[in-house]
Amino acid sequence: MALASPFPDVEIPNKSVPEAVLAAGRERPDAPALIDGLKGDVITHGQLAQYVDRVAANLHARGLRKGDVVAVFCPNTQWFPVVFHGIAAAGCVMSPINSLYTPDEIAFQLKDSGAKILITISMFLDRATAAAEKSPVDEIVVLDGAEGHANLFDLLGADAPSVQVDIDPAEDLVTLPYSSGTTGLPKGVMLTHRNLVANVTQCLPLLKTGADERIIAVLPFFHIYGLTVLMNQGLALGGTVVTLPRFELEDFLRTIQDHKITRAFVAPPILLALAKHPLVDQYDLSSLQSILSGAAPLDEQLALAVEQRLRAKGGSVTVAQGYGMTELSPVSHTTPDPDAMPPGFSGEVPKGSVGFAIPNTECRLIDPSTGEDAAPGERGELWVRGPQVMKGYLNNEEATRSTVDAEGWLHTGDVAIVDDNGIYTVVDRVKELIKYKGYQVAPAELEAVLINHPEIADAAVIGVPDKESGEELPKAFVVRAQGSELTEDAVMAYMGEKVAPHKKIRFVEFIDQVPKSSAGKILRKELKARA
Template identity: 40%
Template structure:
């Protein structure tokens, strides 16, 4: 029973656990033939034959739900018959967003093979490291990436362009349904996707998510976004009327979970905007295809607000919501967005590669501007853990966010130590994020625990200082980190990227923030950089930042000698 005091927050006093208050079916409607994510997706009621599933914004090429299902079946048959792909084989997929990224992904998963998508921007040495870790039997990529990917494994590269062209021109043998494997060869607990964490604090780790993890997340997202509140999945009353613009990288869990899983299950349309993200390309797609919802990462949103004059009166009236995730969003950027896009709801959500997608959503939270990252999704439990003693904390107390539920990963590939540190014996995943949950069940991120700066035993959150500094008119980008100090232990140091033409100096920044924070939070050192290292989702890669600072210090020492 929830105490009367905490009923609106979902907090259970006797256990210290927060539960979602959103109505939701108690179980997944699975049957014996649903063993993989594709078999679950294709077991849902499909929209009409002509209803578009994926649209390429640059060419107008369209895949309906029927043609997607057929093409996935053909691709799976070809991967099995021509390339010998077997259950549990790892396939490295290295490609930019395209209409056929979901096709190849679902074909691989339908065979029980393990999909490992990777960022095309990785260096060859980074690919070598990942390949050593996961031992793929096949690499699927594009011709433009062939020089970077060739001869990394014994088997030849499979180019998406040739593969899809061959399927379209030589579709025989015709397969009317997704390829089925003998049930005894597959379990929903088998690994499905192997994604590598962004490595914000060090070397990235291979995150193993099972088919059960992905199906659970898909079911939740289809319920939340399906539009009926009944969890009917594809073809729900308003789900099929929604149109999503896909500008997120599909190799990242945020993009993959939203577009290859959640949106597909609702029966909505995804408009894929290929090539490098620009606000102009996005808004052109919004106007042309009457896009209603756009998931983004913070750097994209910042770029959109700088082009706000284009969007504000440019025929983008269909746009109802922009959803930001991947990194904290500064209040200044939220307020600027509200001015540039009046009437458009700005929401935040929160998820991890380790949770197979978003685990908080602003669904049901009133208002157009959401400082919170939303409420915990159905099926997921949360705790706020005191970082000093491990005790569970009641609403409005800050501690580490811990999560438990069916979408939490199986573990890290060949890394039992890291897995045991991340997930305790009761199944709680330690996120490493400092958060609190208010009396309405809304979750707020304060900072990363490992990134807290300890100044004379005081804890300083870099994100708080970064938000203040980002409001300075001459600062393009900023990251705050610690700098060793003999007296204080650590002092807050700002790493600043100046805007073009700016001549701002260290003392200007120190004075700017001095009266805006408590004395122990003051910026006491500033260095200027050409760029801040960030992950594709916009997170500051602080370990790379520290490495860059170390190199600068070495150069400075050598210059003095």
């Protein structure tokens, strides 16, 4: 049974991404659009529009045409949005590359995407060059300059004539991020102009905000969460996006304080730091009105701990959670601002949930064992349908068909439950559930319990094979808090008091750091490799 969003549908503009996203900024050209959080350099909304025109013109002057792919291998800077929208305005397709990738991983994406140009920075040039030797591109542009390469000023040159490209928003791609999807090797996710415009348009009514918004952009723009939710949503508000190249706690806190940040979109590792690190007490974070977490499950107690700690210092922040995936552009569910709740809903959204399906979005919950709709109140695999669903995987019809069915439902691979108010809680990945004595044990649930221990700084749980039963047993990887001498037995005893017998931790291994992606997702494959 299809479950509709509790919000009324919104009209999706039939526009390209630059047309739709930069429209609000054109109304206030002198207001800051982008600020470098470390240097303080400012690009106004008026300058942004001019720079986007120049990048599009100079890409055309270099021979690029509609549909050509430009790979961008770059951390967050105030110039990333300029480059992205310039590529989009040229009718080209931006394929963002993870800043942590090795030359082999970069080379795979360059070849698979068919990239014509690679745009990077001097710090990344060694890896970019090594990758291009394996998968050649026509040109490497180094934004901050390097001998023998074009730079940012070449992309902003005044001589090239402006271009007007005929873009079909529903069909033409604007970005090609890479995702492992629900399984397997990274695949190019084909996202159209309409996908991204739709997702921003769907989310804006759930934010009671405006042009005075100041959003901190520390999650990477190369990840679709950063690209859509932080960068494009912030610009579509006509607000200010303050960029940081990476997450360093002190820089993050200082930037919130000095730039009077009002809204932060983060991943759980950042909330863990906000809840537990002593450095937080040295900064004034009272300007923050909203922190929304995504990319990985957020525990209710952790959300409450952050909220209480920051409110105790005089703020009025709310901490909440949303849900999405690259193949959804990425948002399908979120927790609205307190005064933007759906019609007829007067309660409070539980912290452990991901909120409501956003406008224009339908959902189903499917019992993995039967393939039928789950009974009311029961868990099932979350399926999503809406204008934000990807066009498909690049050159991979088989993977596309296994992820998006003939009726347009995207099978997320995540297990969820929905209550009578239409509030969803994501329990775990279908493939990550630990099967023990007929029970399904969710690693995310056990991790949430573990990190609430005062002597545990971070934790991850996987299933390890039990030779005797042929099933799996939960194993915890634990990062001790500074100065702690916590033992394996103490961890197992703690969990034994907190969870049902079939969920008990059977093995504990202490590690220095839980391996995570740049978006904050636990890299369970790495843990399984060492288990």
